[in-house]
Amino acid sequence: MAEYNPGVIEPKWQKYWEENDFYKTDEAGKKKYYVLEMFPYPSGKLHMGHMRVYSIGDVLARFLTMRGYSVLHPMGWDAFGLPAENAAIENKVHPADGTYANIEAMKKQQKALGISYDWDREVATCSPDYYKWTQWLFLLFYKRGLAYKKKASVNWCVKCATVLANEQVENGGCWRCSEDVVVKDLEQWFLRITDYAERLLDDLKLLSGWPERVRTMQENWIGKSEGAEIEFTIVGNGGKIPVFTTRPDTLFGVTYMVLAAEHPLVDELTRGTEREAEVRAFVDKTRKLTEVDRSSTEMEKVGIFTGASCVNPVNGEEVPILVGNYVLMGYGTGAVMGVPAHDQRDFEFAKKYNLPIRVVITPKDHLLKVEEMDEAYVDDGVLVNSAEFDGLPNEEGMRAITASLEQTDRGRAKVTYRLRDWLISRQRYWGAPIPIVYCAKCGTVPVEEDSLPVELPKDVVFKQGGQSPLAAHEGFLHTVCPACDGPARRETDTMDTFICSSWYYFRYTDPHNDEQAFNREKNDAWIPVDQYIGGIEHAILHLLYSRFFTKVLHDAGMTAAVEPFTRLLAQGMVNKDGAKMSKSKGNVVSPDEIIAKYGADTGRLFILFAAPPERDLDWSDRGVEGCYRFLKRVWRLVDRYAGAVAGQNGEIGAVEPAERELRRAIHLALKKVTEDIEDRFNFNTAISAVMEAVNAAYGYMNEKEDDIDTVVMAEALNLLVLMLAPFAPHLGEEMWQRLGNADSVHQQVWPAYDPSVLLQDEVEIVVQVNGKVRGRLTIPAGLNSEEMQSLAMGDQRIVEFIDGKQIVKAIAVPGKLVNLVVR
RNA sequence: GCCGAAGUGGCGGAAUUGGCAGACGCACUUGACUCAAAAUCAAGCGAUCUCUGAUUGUGCCGGUUCGAGUCCGGCCUUCGGCACCA
CATH class of the missing domain: 1.10.730.10 (Isoleucyl-tRNA Synthetase; Domain 1)
Incomplete structure (x- = not known):
C-alpha cells in the first residue's frame, strides 16, 4: 500500500501543469468567466490572507472550467510603493531589484500552492511596459479635463514624507504607518473624481452582487446632501457669502454666520480693524491643530466675532459674522448659517456665546417656545416666524423658500458631496512619474504620447526622510519642452500607486500590447470581472478608484463596461487565537510551513473548510x-x-x-x-x-x-x-x-x-403532537397528506398521545412531517 | 451619535423556502487492532431530571403561527465603517 505523500505528488503535478502550459487562457467563448483575486504588493512573503484569497479564487476557476466556461484567471503585482523605497534607504538595495526579487519569491510560493494562474498574462505595475500605459491614462484624464494641478490644503504624512489622498487618511492617521497626518498647503495634482460622484453613487444600484456593507460604505463616503446654496450680503462692502444648507426651511431662524478659519473672507473682513489681532490669533491656533484634534467630536466648539455682519436675504436682517473651529473649509462653501433653534451644534454654540435663538419650525400639536428648549428641535414641523411661508409643512417650506430665492438669484437648489477630488501626487521615487513638464514659456505641458514612458532613472540616491530622489536627479529633472523645444523641468512627483491598481484588470485582457493600454475587442470579450475577491480593507480605496477609472474609460470609448466588478467577495481575515496574526504576538503561521508539513492541498482544504469565505477565520x-x-x-x-x-x-x-x-x-x-x-x-x-x-x-x-x-x-x-x-x-x-x-x-x-x-422507496417522517416531536415513522415515499395523517394516527406511540382527545387540526407536509393539534 | 454586520454545544461551524436544532470537522469518552503506544477502524458526545423516558435549549423580553435559529416589535452585547458634513 502506498502512503499519501504530498511532498512528492504536489511538485510532480505542478511540474506537469507548467510543462504542458496547462492554465493558459482559452479564447473567451460565449460562456466566459473572469475570476480575479486582488493582486498583491510584492512584500516577498505570502501570508495566510493571500493563501485564503487564492484558494477561493482557484476553486472557482477550476470548478467553472469544468462547468464549461472559458475562464480568465490571471495574477500580477501591485509593485510600486513605499516599502520598497524604505527598504532601499535602509538596506541599500535598489527598489527595482528588491521588488523583482520579492516577485520571484512570491510567485514560487503561489506555484507551490497549485493555483491555476495563466502566467503568460502576469503584469507588474512597476515595469515600464505597464507604467507607460499608466502614464498614457494620466494624459487621457488630463486631456479630458479630469487631471488638474492646484494649490490646496492637503494631508501630509511626516513619516512617509509624502501627501495622501483623503481616502488614505484613517482616523486622522496615515493608512500605511498610522502616523498623525498634518495639513500643508501645496500645489498638487488631482483627479476630478467629484465629477463622477453622482454616477458612482447611482450605479451602486447595479452592484447587487456586492456585499451590502461595501455599497453602504461607498454611499457614506460619497456623502450626497441635497439642499440649497444661499447668498448673504456683507454689510458695508456688498460682497457675498454663499452658504450651503440642507435646511433652507429654517432660513428665517438664522441669527449668526460662521466662517471656517481658512475662509478667505476672514482676513478680508478683519484686515485693519481693531479685531484683526484677536481673530488672527484664533485662526492661527485653530489651524495648528492636527486633523485628529480638529475632527474630534469631543472638541469644544469655539468661535470669535469678526466685527462684521451680513444680511439674511430672506428678511433683510443683519446678523453677526463669526469664525468657528467647527466649520470645515473643505465641505460646502466653508461658511455655515447659524440656526440654533433647529441644529444641535448651533444650539450649543448660541448658548455659549449668548446669541439669539429663534424658533421657525414648530411641532404640529403645540407651539415650541425658546424658553422651554434644552436642545434644538430638529424634527419635521410647520413653519412659524417665517413671513409668507408661515403654516407650511417644513418639507414644503424647503421647496418654497428655495424657489423664492431662485427667482431673485440670491440662492439656488444645490447638491453637495462629501467626496473630494483624488490627490494623486506623491513626493516619492518608487511610482509612475507624472508625465508633465514645466516650461518657462509654455507653462504646464503634457509629455507627448510617443515619448512615453517617462522612465524612472535607476541611478538615484536615496536619503533618509529627504525629498524625492527624482527632484535631485539632474538628468531626469532637465528636459526639453515638447511644445517649444526650449529648456523645461520635469514634474518630479510620482503617481499614487492606487492609480496603477485602478486599471490592471483591464491590462490582463491584453497584457502584451505595446500599441495600446489594451485592445477594445479583447477587453470587451472579458470585462467586466465576473467575480472579484479580496479584503474588505479596500471597500472604499481601491474599489471606488477602480469604479471611477472604468467610468472614465467607458466615456473615452475604451470599454463597454460601466462597472468593473460584477460580483465582489470580501473575504474575512485569518486570525489565530482570536487575534490578527502578527510578529509581535508570535502567532504567525506561514503558508510555507503548512505546505512543508502537510502539503498545499491540506492547507487549501482547511482554509476553505474552517469558515465561509466572507467570515473571519480562526487558524x-x-x-x-x-x-x-x-x-x-x-x-x-x-x-x-x-x-x-x-x-x-x-x-x-x-x-x-x-x-x-x-x-x-x-x-x-x-x-x-x-x-x-x-x-x-x-x-x-x-x-x-x-x-x-x-x-x-x-x-x-x-x-x-x-x-x-x-x-x-x-x-x-x-x-x-x-x-x-x-x-x-x-x-x-x-x-x-x-x-x-x-x-x-x-x-x-x-x-x-x-x-x-x-429517489427513495421509503422516507422517514416526523410526527408531532401539538408541535412536539412524538415519534418517527418510516413510510412509503410519495404518500399524500391524508395517507400520511392516517398512518401517523395509527402509530402505537402516537395513539397514546391523542387517545381520548379531539383532533382540532392536522398539518401534513409531504415527505417530511405530520403535526396533530389536539385538545 | 449615525450606518452596517453578527450573537447557535467545550471549539470552528451547519440548518438554502417557517417544518426533526447542532450536518461536517476539532476536542473528549469508549470499543476493536497492538506486548504496548501511535496510526487506523468503529461507537458515543447540548443541558437537566425521577434516565428504555421526559423536560429544556439558538443573546434578552414580547408577538405572529399548528409549528420560529429563521418572520414582526422592543432591547442587550460584540465587531466593522463613518463621525462637528452644515
Whole structure:
C-alpha cells in the first residue's frame, strides 16, 4: 500500500501543469468567466490572507472550467510603493531589484500552492511596459479635463514624507504607518473624481452582487446632501457669502454666520480693524491643530466675532459674522448659517456665546417656545416666524423658500458631496512619474504620447526622510519642452500607486500590447470581472478608484463596461487565537510551513473548510490535522480499490440496497457540492458534503470488504475525485490517474448528479403532537397528506398521545412531517 | 451619535423556502487492532431530571403561527465603517 505523500505528488503535478502550459487562457467563448483575486504588493512573503484569497479564487476557476466556461484567471503585482523605497534607504538595495526579487519569491510560493494562474498574462505595475500605459491614462484624464494641478490644503504624512489622498487618511492617521497626518498647503495634482460622484453613487444600484456593507460604505463616503446654496450680503462692502444648507426651511431662524478659519473672507473682513489681532490669533491656533484634534467630536466648539455682519436675504436682517473651529473649509462653501433653534451644534454654540435663538419650525400639536428648549428641535414641523411661508409643512417650506430665492438669484437648489477630488501626487521615487513638464514659456505641458514612458532613472540616491530622489536627479529633472523645444523641468512627483491598481484588470485582457493600454475587442470579450475577491480593507480605496477609472474609460470609448466588478467577495481575515496574526504576538503561521508539513492541498482544504469565505477565520492547528486526516482517508479508500475498479465503467442497472445507499450518498453530495460552489460560495459546506460521501463509502467498504460491486465503486470513487479536485488539485490529479483515467482531472466535465438515484422507496417522517416531536415513522415515499395523517394516527406511540382527545387540526407536509393539534 | 454586520454545544461551524436544532470537522469518552503506544477502524458526545423516558435549549423580553435559529416589535452585547458634513 502506498502512503499519501504530498511532498512528492504536489511538485510532480505542478511540474506537469507548467510543462504542458496547462492554465493558459482559452479564447473567451460565449460562456466566459473572469475570476480575479486582488493582486498583491510584492512584500516577498505570502501570508495566510493571500493563501485564503487564492484558494477561493482557484476553486472557482477550476470548478467553472469544468462547468464549461472559458475562464480568465490571471495574477500580477501591485509593485510600486513605499516599502520598497524604505527598504532601499535602509538596506541599500535598489527598489527595482528588491521588488523583482520579492516577485520571484512570491510567485514560487503561489506555484507551490497549485493555483491555476495563466502566467503568460502576469503584469507588474512597476515595469515600464505597464507604467507607460499608466502614464498614457494620466494624459487621457488630463486631456479630458479630469487631471488638474492646484494649490490646496492637503494631508501630509511626516513619516512617509509624502501627501495622501483623503481616502488614505484613517482616523486622522496615515493608512500605511498610522502616523498623525498634518495639513500643508501645496500645489498638487488631482483627479476630478467629484465629477463622477453622482454616477458612482447611482450605479451602486447595479452592484447587487456586492456585499451590502461595501455599497453602504461607498454611499457614506460619497456623502450626497441635497439642499440649497444661499447668498448673504456683507454689510458695508456688498460682497457675498454663499452658504450651503440642507435646511433652507429654517432660513428665517438664522441669527449668526460662521466662517471656517481658512475662509478667505476672514482676513478680508478683519484686515485693519481693531479685531484683526484677536481673530488672527484664533485662526492661527485653530489651524495648528492636527486633523485628529480638529475632527474630534469631543472638541469644544469655539468661535470669535469678526466685527462684521451680513444680511439674511430672506428678511433683510443683519446678523453677526463669526469664525468657528467647527466649520470645515473643505465641505460646502466653508461658511455655515447659524440656526440654533433647529441644529444641535448651533444650539450649543448660541448658548455659549449668548446669541439669539429663534424658533421657525414648530411641532404640529403645540407651539415650541425658546424658553422651554434644552436642545434644538430638529424634527419635521410647520413653519412659524417665517413671513409668507408661515403654516407650511417644513418639507414644503424647503421647496418654497428655495424657489423664492431662485427667482431673485440670491440662492439656488444645490447638491453637495462629501467626496473630494483624488490627490494623486506623491513626493516619492518608487511610482509612475507624472508625465508633465514645466516650461518657462509654455507653462504646464503634457509629455507627448510617443515619448512615453517617462522612465524612472535607476541611478538615484536615496536619503533618509529627504525629498524625492527624482527632484535631485539632474538628468531626469532637465528636459526639453515638447511644445517649444526650449529648456523645461520635469514634474518630479510620482503617481499614487492606487492609480496603477485602478486599471490592471483591464491590462490582463491584453497584457502584451505595446500599441495600446489594451485592445477594445479583447477587453470587451472579458470585462467586466465576473467575480472579484479580496479584503474588505479596500471597500472604499481601491474599489471606488477602480469604479471611477472604468467610468472614465467607458466615456473615452475604451470599454463597454460601466462597472468593473460584477460580483465582489470580501473575504474575512485569518486570525489565530482570536487575534490578527502578527510578529509581535508570535502567532504567525506561514503558508510555507503548512505546505512543508502537510502539503498545499491540506492547507487549501482547511482554509476553505474552517469558515465561509466572507467570515473571519480562526487558524487551528488541530483543524489542519483534521483536514490532513481526511485527505489520507480518501487516499486509502482509493488506494484500496483503484486496481479493482479501473476500467469498470459499465452501465449501472438495478442494484442491491447497500449499493443503492452508496450511490444515493454520492449523488446527494454531488448535488450539494455543485449548488454550494455555484450558487452560494459556501465551500465549507461543500467540503463537508464530500466528507459525508467519503464516510458513506467507508460504511460500504466496512460492510462489503472485498466483496464490492466494482462498477458501483468505480462510479463512487471517480465522482468523489472529481468533486474534490477543485479543492485539492494535486491529490485529485494523482487519484484520477490511479483510477486508470487518461487526461487531467481538471479537464473533465463537471459531472451531473442523477436525480433518479436520489429517489427513495421509503422516507422517514416526523410526527408531532401539538408541535412536539412524538415519534418517527418510516413510510412509503410519495404518500399524500391524508395517507400520511392516517398512518401517523395509527402509530402505537402516537395513539397514546391523542387517545381520548379531539383532533382540532392536522398539518401534513409531504415527505417530511405530520403535526396533530389536539385538545 | 449615525450606518452596517453578527450573537447557535467545550471549539470552528451547519440548518438554502417557517417544518426533526447542532450536518461536517476539532476536542473528549469508549470499543476493536497492538506486548504496548501511535496510526487506523468503529461507537458515543447540548443541558437537566425521577434516565428504555421526559423536560429544556439558538443573546434578552414580547408577538405572529399548528409549528420560529429563521418572520414582526422592543432591547442587550460584540465587531466593522463613518463621525462637528452644515
